[in-house]
Amino acid sequence: SVAIINLKPIALDKYTEFATEKFEMGGKRLAADVVPILYERFDGITSYIHRVLNILYSRTEEGCLCDAANIDNAVDFLVKMSSDTYEALLYQMPYKQRDLLLAIASEGKASQILAGKFIRKHSLLSSSSVSAALKGLLDKDFVTEDNGTYSLYDRFFTIWLEKKGLIAKR
Numbered sequence: 773s774v775a776i777i778n779l780k781p782i783a784l785d786k787y788t789e790f791a792t793e794k795f796e797m798g799g800k801r802l803a804a805d806v807v808p809i810l811y812e813r814f815d816g817i818t819s820y821i822h823r824v825l826n827i828l829y830s831r832t833e834e835g836c837l838c839d840a841a842n843i844d845n846a847v848d849f850l851v852k853m854s855s856d857t858y859e860a861l862l863y864q865m866p867y868k869q870r871d872l873l874l875a876i877a878s879e880g881k882a883s884q885i886l887a888g889k890f891i892r893k894h895s896l897l898s899s900s901s902v903s904a905a906l907k908g909l910l911d912k913d914f915v916t917e918d919n920g921t922y923s924l925y926d927r928f929f930t931i932w933l934e935k936k937g938l939i940a941k942r
Contacts, residue, residue: 779818781811781815781817782816784807784811784816787811787818787821788804788808794829795829795832798834799834799835800829800832800833800834800835800837800838801837801838802837803837803838803839805839805840806838806839806842806843807821807825809843810824810825814927817927823850824846824850827846827850828842828843828846831845847928847931848935850928851931851932851935854929855932858929858932861914861929862938866905866908868897868901868902868904868905869908869914871894871895872885872896872902872905872909873909873915873924874894874938874939875890875894875896876909876915876922876923876924877924877929877933877938877939880923880930881922881923882921882922882923883920883922884920885902885906885922886899886902890902906922913925
């Protein structure tokens with residue numbers, strides 16, 4: 773059987789120590805600011821940090837330093853790898869769900885999404901249509917909810933939406 777467990781973020785100092793050690797084991801060096809930048813950018817979520825670090829590690833030559841200047845290229849690579857999937861997901865999504873997804877993504881973390889202010893700001897139809905669209909997005913795990921605040925589940929999807937110009941860069 774499988775149980776879903778929510779893991780709290782690993783402490784930044786432990787994550788930094790771990791990543792630095794792994795780079796050193798491969799004869800590579802990791803600049804001190806890389807993990808803190810990733811940690812802040814991805815709210816300490818291990819899966820995102822690990823995926824970017826994996827790309828950074830694979831692109832760093834032995835004896836060389838991986839610094840923060842490499843982060844955006846690594847993130848871009850990961851986003852491009854999923855670009856076709858994101859394109860298909862967005863295309864297949866019912867338009868009310870797509871509009872709500874874009875509204876939530878543009879906020880980063882959206883709260884009071886059934887309120888008139890949010891609905892007007894994002895040119896959504898009504899609170900009942902937002903509620904129905906939200907149920908679909910939650911059921912399909914496109915959106916996650918934490919204490920009444922909604923955000924896209926996949927951070928790389930949000931970055932892809934920004935790169936496509938579908939939402940403004942935050």
